Amino acid sequence: MTNFNEKMTYVNAINYAIRFMQGEDMTEEQKLAVADKLVTLGEQLQKRNSAKSGKPTKKQVENGEVKDAILSKLSSTEGKRCGDIATEVGISGQKCSALLSQMVKTGEVVKTEEKRVALFTLPIGG
Numbered sequence: 001m002t003n004f005n006e007k008m009t010y011v012n013a014i015n016y017a018i019r020f021m022q023g024e025d026m027t028e029e030q031k032l033a034v035a036d037k038l039v040t041l042g043e044q045l046q047k048r049n050s051a052k053s054g055k056p057t058k059k060q061v062e063n064g065e066v067k068d069a070i071l072s073k074l075s076s077t078e079g080k081r082c083g084d085i086a087t088e089v090g091i092s093g094q095k096c097s098a099l100l101s102q103m104v105k106t107g108e109v110v111k112t113e114e115k116r117v118a119l120f121t122l123p124i125g126g
Helices: 010-021 028-051 058-073 082-089 093-106
Strands: 110-114 117-121
Touching (some): 010 028, 058 093
Antiparallel strands (some): 110 117
């Protein structure tokens, strides 16, 4: 370990912990100093994360409304292209593509390809 007398910041503590995990020797005093700093960091992160509200942001609410509009334009039998959906809903192709990607990941929408063209439908029974 080099220069352990420097101020123990969170970054330094993480770097020392990494070096220790890679096999560098540390004294018990050094281990305790690093552990104390990392415990404090963990507590602060936990406190910050628990303080966040579960309330969606304004953008998330808006995107939810757009997603509902997208779902209303889809059927479970006939696939639609992203550009067509974007035009029907009145949003940009880029935004439509991003939202459709999210919806495919959550299973709200199914993506298939026909002749290298992506088509989107509702899941069967959806």
